Amino acid sequence: MIVLGIESSCDETGVALVQTQGDAVPTLLAQALHSQIDMHQAYGGVVPELASRDHIRRVLPLARQVLADAQTALEAIDVVAYTRGPGLAGALLVGAGFACALAAALGKPALGVHHLEGHLLSPFLSADPPRFPFIALLVSGGHTQLMRVDDVARYTLLGETIDDAAGEAFDKTAKMMGLPYPGGPGLARLAEFGDASAFDLPRPLLHSGNLDFSFSGLKTAVMTQLRKCGSNVCEQDKANLAAATQAAIVDVLVHKSLAALRASGLLRLVVAGGVGANRHLRERLNAQCAKIGAQLHYPELALCTDNGAMIALAAAMRLQRGRAEINRDYAFDVLPRWPLASIS
Ligand code: KG4
Ligand code: ZN
Numbered sequence: 001m002i003v004l005g006i007e008s009s010c011d012e013t014g015v016a017l018v019q020t021q022g023d024a025v026p027t028l029l030a031q032a033l034h035s036q037i038d039m040h041q042a043y044g045g046v047v048p049e050l051a052s053r054d055h056i057r058r059v060l061p062l063a064r065q066v067l068a069d070a071q072t073a074l075e076a077i078d079v080v081a082y083t084r085g086p087g088l089a090g091a092l093l094v095g096a097g098f099a100c101a102l103a104a105a106l107g108k109p110a111l112g113v114h115h116l117e118g119h120l121l122s123p124f125l126s127a128d129p130p131r132f133p134f135i136a137l138l139v140s141g142g143h144t145q146l147m148r149v150d151d152v153a154r155y156t157l158l159g160e161t162i163d164d165a166a167g168e169a170f171d172k173t174a175k176m177m178g179l180p181y182p183g184g185p186g187l188a189r190l191a192e193f194g195d196a197s198a199f200d201l202p203r204p205l206l207h208s209g210n211l212d213f214s215f216s217g218l219k220t221a222v223m224t225q226l227r228k229c230g231s232n233v234c235e236q237d238k239a240n241l242a243a244a245t246q247a248a249i250v251d252v253l254v255h256k257s258l259a260a261l262r263a264s265g266l267l268r269l270v271v272a273g274g275v276g277a278n279r280h281l282r283e284r285l286n287a288q289c290a291k292i293g294a295q296l297h298y299p300e301l302a303l304c305t306d307n308g309a310m311i312a313l314a315a316a317m318r319l320q321r322g323r324a325e326i327n328r329d330y331a332f333d334v335l336p337r338w339p340l341a342s343i344s
Pocket of ligand 2: 115140273274305306
């Protein structure tokens with residue numbers, strides 16, 4: 001079976017083709033991505049209306065490119081999957097509309113996919129895919145969650161952020177330091193030149209006894225430190241503050257992930273979402289998991305941030321298990337707010 005996946009929930013248009021053979025983990029045939037980061041950078045963040053308009057421009061050429069790269073005819077597509085939510089309503093509608101129109105024209109089913117389920121399952125496309133059950137740390141621009149994953153569609157929420165997401169904490173503090181959007185990768189680069197011990201920043205909820213996160217206090221603490229430095233803050237101070245901010249975020253993520261492993265008795269951790277690309281986070285998790293003999297799985301670096309492959313994959317894995325809610329009448333909706341724990 002061949003599944004076409006369309007991702008358009010935020011500022012990346014992603015299209016991909018995956019193939020299933022029996023019960024085996026699906027394989028990626030081709031994928032293409034257009035990032036809108038350059039376009040939104042001038043505004044310091046994503047402008048939803050511009051995002052929707054750009055998805056409209058990009059989605060068809062990307063789909064053509066993917067079919068050509070995979071040397072696959074349009075008629076060979078068995079299912080068209082799209083991100084149904086969560087995300088920006090207008091942006092989601094572009095992908096859903098395109099997917100349902102294409103599926104209707106082909107007489108094939110359409111299938112709405114949960115964006116975070118895509119992130120969660122994306123390590124299955126890596127060279128070393130995980131086995132169920134596992135603990136998942138989902139760290140994206142909009143979400144920070146720890147989940148227990150027993151199988152596809154069997155997710156238990158263990159803890160989540162009560163305010164800002166980890167990616168948001170990276171982005172907002174980076175913006176304060178004058179770095180361009182999205183700040184996460186830029187802050188991580190700047191942190192390479194800094195000394196994290198130069199600033200003492202809080203680790204919110206580190207010892208809360210539960211698996212919830214909070215990052216908004218960190219933002220305020222960074223602002224306070226920047227004010228103390230004054231208007232002519234030097235480059236070394238900025239690098240030190242970037243390193244200290246990254247260390248604070250990573251400390252909390254590592255501490256809670258390890259606590260989730262301990263509480264569940266599981267020895268397998270999957271890290272997904274854009275912040276999963278962070279090198280410092282990976283190094284710390286690698287070291288801590290090695291200490292307790294836990295296996296650690298990441299998506300390929302290119303599949304950490306939003307992409308179409310994870311959407312096609314999640315659809316394919318649901319179809320393999322008979323857990324897909326097929327949309328056969330092509331009347332579609334999108335769900336901008338959609339808790340992952342609510343789907344089964
Ligand atoms: O998963 P994603 O692509 O989009 C959402 O679904 O939100 O995640 C984007 C987030 C942004 O906040 C971005 O700054 C962050 O991931 N990010 C990073 C790194 N690469 C991306 N944060 C820290 N270090 C990185 N290397
Ligand atoms: Zn995402």
